[in-house]
Amino acid sequence: MLFSGLLTKVGVYALFRVYSVVYDGDPRFLPVVLVAALLTMVVGVLGAVGAGGMRQISTFHMVSQIGYIVLGLAISTPAGLAAAIYFLVQYVLGGAAGQGGPADGAGAVEQYVGTDTLSRLGGLAARNPATAVAFALSALSLAGIPPLSGFVAKLALVVGAVEAGMVTAALVAVGVSVVTLLSMLKIWNGAFWGGDAPEPDPGAGAGTVVALRVPVRAVVPALALGSLSLLLGLWAEPLLALSTVAGQGLADTAAYVGAVGTP
Numbered sequence: 001m002l003f004s005g006l007l008t009k010v011g012v013y014a015l016f017r018v019y020s021v022v023y024d025g026d027p028r029f030l031p032v033v034l035v036a037a038l039l040t041m042v043v044g045v046l047g048a049v050g051a052g053g054m055r056q057i058s059t060f061h062m063v064s065q066i067g068y069i070v071l072g073l074a075i076s077t078p079a080g081l082a083a084a085i086y087f088l089v090q091y092v093l094g095g096a097a098g099q100g101g102p103a104d105g106a107g108a109v110e111q112y113v114g115t116d117t118l119s120r121l122g123g124l125a126a127r128n129p130a131t132a133v134a135f136a137l138s139a140l141s142l143a144g145i146p147p148l149s150g151f152v153a154k155l156a157l158v159v160g161a162v163e164a165g166m167v168t169a170a171l172v173a174v175g176v177s178v179v180t181l182l183s184m185l186k187i188w189n190g191a192f193w194g195g196d197a198p199e200p201d202p203g204a205g206a207g208t209v210v211a212l213r214v215p216v217r218a219v220v221p222a223l224a225l226g227s228l229s230l231l232l233g234l235w236a237e238p239l240l241a242l243s244t245v246a247g248q249g250l251a252d253t254a255a256y257v258g259a260v261g262t263p
Contacts, residue, residue: 006092008062012069013088016081020250021257025076034074038169040067041176048183054106054116054191057183061142064176065091071173072157075164082247083156086240090149090232108218109191118190125192127213132192134219137226139188141233143181149232156240 019025019033044064048057069091072084108131109124110116125132141150154177161170232239249256 008066009069009088009092012066015070016073016084016250019073020253024253025251027076030074030076033070034166034169037067037070037074038172040064040070041172042067045176045179045183049179049186052118054109054118054187057187058106061180061183064180065142067176068154068157068173071169072160074169075157075160075166076251077160077164078244078247078251079163080157080160080247081250082240082243083153083160085246085250086156086236086243087153089239089243090153090229093228093232108214108222112214112218116191118187121191123193124214130216130223131214131219134222134226135187135192137229138222139184141226141229143184144177145181147230147233149229149236152233152236152240 019029023029041064044060044062044067048060048064051057051060069084069087072080072082072087075081075083106116109121113121113124115121137148141148144150144154146152154173158170158173161167161173
């Protein structure tokens with residue numbers, strides 16, 4: 001959860017800061033950044049569609065969501081940069097709600113149920129309602145469903161892209177969100193919905209026990225982060241205002257350079 005929600009964002013922050021200050025937002029490199037962002041989004045989400053385990057799917061989405069943040073840098077307008085900053089901050093604060101939440105739920109399921117492979121799971125929602133709620137909150141935020149913070153972040157990026165004339169990029173972002181929702185539904189239908197999971201093979205050894213209860217304490221972090229994502233979605237104005245100021249600072253770095261470079 002820490003790696004997903006926090007550590008991977010350090011590199012993204014460095015990318016924004018170096019590109020803005022060292023390269024002064026040089027527009028010549030923006031097409032390369034745009035292609036990298038779109039490929040990251042698409043390849044990540046397609047990997048999630050093809051994966052068969054909860055943790056595998058969550059990991060591929062961690063890749064895909066980085067593409068959304070880098071898209072804001074590719075847009076490189078104050079609005080696009082502000083949207084990317086909001087996306088990054090809500091991603092970290094919600095924690096992992098948008099991404100580590102599914103990973104935390106998958107870890108809890110694997111720890112206490114014995115597997116996170118979808119073909120060997122089923123009916124977990126009836127036995128583990130807290131786990132189901134925690135996963136639903138984080139998964140819906142990841143897919144950009146209102147009123148969660150993931151929706152606000154993706155809407156701001158799409159609006160920024162359209163305003164900058166990048167309609168194709170906006171359409172790709174929307175399409176990837178739809179596929180993200182489908183992959184989250186894949187987990188929901190495979191692990192939480194439906195009837196009992198298949199009976200384990202007695203000769204398969206350890207790690208084949210299925211359909212047991214997950215203690216509520218195991219998903220408290222995911223529940224807390226999912227609730228924070230809901231709060232940041234319903235009360236998005238303060239963070240959006242701060243992100244707007246930060247986006248303007250990245251678009252025009254004169255004040256930052258003066259403040260940092262002054263002895």
